Amino acid sequence: GQQVMQIPQYQHVQEGEDFTTYCNSSTTLSNIQWYKQRPGGHPVFLIQLVKSGEVKKQKRLTFQFGEAKKNSSLHITATQTTDVGTYFCAELSNYQLIWGAGTKLIIKP
Amino acid sequence: EAQVTQNPRYLITVTGKKLTVTCSQNMNHEYMSWYRQDPGLGLRQIYYSMNVEVTDKGDVPEGYKVSRKEKRNFPLILESPSPNQTSLYFCASSSSGLNSYEQYFGPGTRLTVT
Numbered sequence: 001g002q003q004v005m006q007i008p009q010y011q012h013v014q015e016g017e018d019f020t021t022y023c024n025s026s027t028t029l030s031n032i033q034w035y036k037q038r039p040g041g042h043p044v045f046l047i048q049l050v051k052s053g054e055v056k057k058q059k060r061l062t063f064q065f066g067e068a069k070k071n072s073s074l075h076i077t078a079t080q081t082t083d084v085g086t087y088f089c090a091e092l093s094n095y096q097l098i099w100g101a102g103t104k105l106i107i108k109p
Numbered sequence: 110e111a112q113v114t115q116n117p118r119y120l121i122t123v124t125g126k127k128l129t130v131t132c133s134q135n136m137n138h139e140y141m142s143w144y145r146q147d148p149g150l151g152l153r154q155i156y157y158s159m160n161v162e163v164t165d166k167g168d169v170p171e172g173y174k175v176s177r178k179e180k181r182n183f184p185l186i187l188e189s190p191s192p193n194q195t196s197l198y199f200c201a202s203s204s205s206g207l208n209s210y211e212q213y214f215g216p217g218t219r220l221t222v223t
Binding site: 006009033041042043044045048088090092095096097099100101102 | 140142149150151152153154157159165167168199201210211212213214215216217
């Protein structure tokens with residue numbers, strides 16, 4: 001079935017370092033949504049990308065949608081402790097969201 | 110306050126004992142959905158509903174039932190729970206506007222079946 005592959009599964013960073021997570025699909029994505037889930041919490045919507053090559057920014061977060069609409073990325077500049085959590089991508093297809101497995105951002109002590 | 114509520118938040122039960130997890134939203138959303146979340150597997154959709162009296166299977170519907178008799182409520186029913194249904198369950202809702210299916214999630218229900 002349809003799949004959205006998300007890598008890496010975990011990323012350990014020092015506070016202040018950058019973080020990136022990637023989502024890839026073998027088929028063209030109609031759109032991509034990004035969510036953040038804090039430890040012990042529920043997913044919270046961050047953004048939706050629809051257009052080929054789209055780039056959107058939210059403060060230190062940069063979201064990109066590939067030109068071929070087969071991949072997307074989320075980049076966080078200068079991570080802070082408040083960024084800790086798991087970041088998910090998801091594609092909306094036929095009234096269902098197809099989710100990536102998530103990338104867990106861990107700040108090294 | 111706009112929100113999705115779920116009850117109970119935590120539940121420990123035994124194999125075969127029927128249970129219902131309630132979900133309610135106060136945003137007048139047409140679309141509602143149930144997910145289960147397991148480590149390393151992300152979120153998997155169980156059932157969804159486009160509107161009252163309209164429900165459809167998601168990716169992992171086996172062992173679950175839902176109903177949508179009212180717009181605001183979307184209960185998840187486990188007729189005969191089994192240990193492989195031990196998981197974290199989320200209810201979500203969204204409007205059916207064309208531009209976005211941003212989903213609002215409830216706080217989750219952690220279910221353990223022994």
